[in-house]
Amino acid sequence: xxxxxxxxxxxxxxxxxxxxxxxxxxxxxxxxxxxxxxxxxxxxxxxxxxxxxxxxxxxxxxxxxxxxxxxxxxxxxxxxxxxxxxxxxxxxxxxxxxxxxxxxxxxxxxxxxxxxxxxxxxxxxxxxxxxxxxxxxxxxxxxxxxxxxxxxxxxxxxxxxxxxxxxxxxxxxxxxxxxxxxxxxxxxxxx
Numbered sequence: 001x002x003x004x005x006x007x008x009x010x011x012x013x014x015x016x017x018x019x020x021x022x023x024x025x026x027x028x029x030x031x032x033x034x035x036x037x038x039x040x041x042x043x044x045x046x047x048x049x050x051x052x053x054x055x056x057x058x059x060x061x062x063x064x065x066x067x068x069x070x071x072x073x074x075x076x077x078x079x080x081x082x083x084x085x086x087x088x089x090x091x092x093x094x095x096x097x098x099x100x101x102x103x104x105x106x107x108x109x110x111x112x113x114x115x116x117x118x119x120x121x122x123x124x125x126x127x128x129x130x131x132x133x134x135x136x137x138x139x140x141x142x143x144x145x146x147x148x149x150x151x152x153x154x155x156x157x158x159x160x161x162x163x164x165x166x167x168x169x170x171x172x173x174x175x176x177x178x179x180x181x182x183x184x185x186x187x188x189x190x191x
Contacts, residue, residue: 012058023070043059091131120187
C-alpha cells in the first residue's frame with residue numbers, strides 16, 4: 001500500500017513538472033491573447049489514470065509552481081486574491097477530469113473504446129471549463145480595465161477566456177484521442 005502511494009506521488013510530480021515545462025512553449029494564438037494550455041494534456045492523463053483526488057492535488061501543485069515561476073515574475077498576479085483564483089484554484093480544477101476516472105478505467109478494462117473516448121472527452125471538458133471559469137471571473141473583476149473602449153469587461157473576458165477554453169479543450173481532446181488510440185496503457189492505472 002505504501003509503495004502504491006509513493007508511485008502515485010512520483011507520477012504526480014513528473015506530470016506536474018511536464019505540465020509546467022510545456023508552459024514555456026509559446027502558446028498564444030493570434031493577436032487576441034488566446035492561449036492554448038498544453039498542460040491540460042499531461043494533467044488529463046494523470047487525472048484519468050489516478051482519479052479525482054490525485055488529479056486535484058497535482059493541479060494545485062502545478063498552479064502554485066506556475067504562479068511562483070511565471071505568474072508573479074511575469075506580472076500576471078495583480079493581488080493576492082486574483083493570484084489565488086487564477087493559479088492554485090484554477091489549476092486545481094484541472095483535476096476535475098478525474099471525476100470520470102473510475103468509469104473511464106472500467107471502460108478501458110472492458111474494451112469499450114467508444115465509451116472510454118466519451119469519458120475522456122467529458123473529463124477534459126470538465127477540466128477546461130472549471131479552469132477557465134476561474135479565469136473568466138478574474139477577467140471580469142481584475143482584468144476588465146484592459147477591455148477595448150466601449151466593450152464590457154464581461155464580454156471581453158468571455159472572448160479571451162472562452163476562446164482560450166475552447167482552443168485548449170479541442171487541442172487536448174485531439175491529442176489525448178491520439179494518445180488513447182496509440183498507447184492506451186498510458187491511461188491505465190498500475191499498482
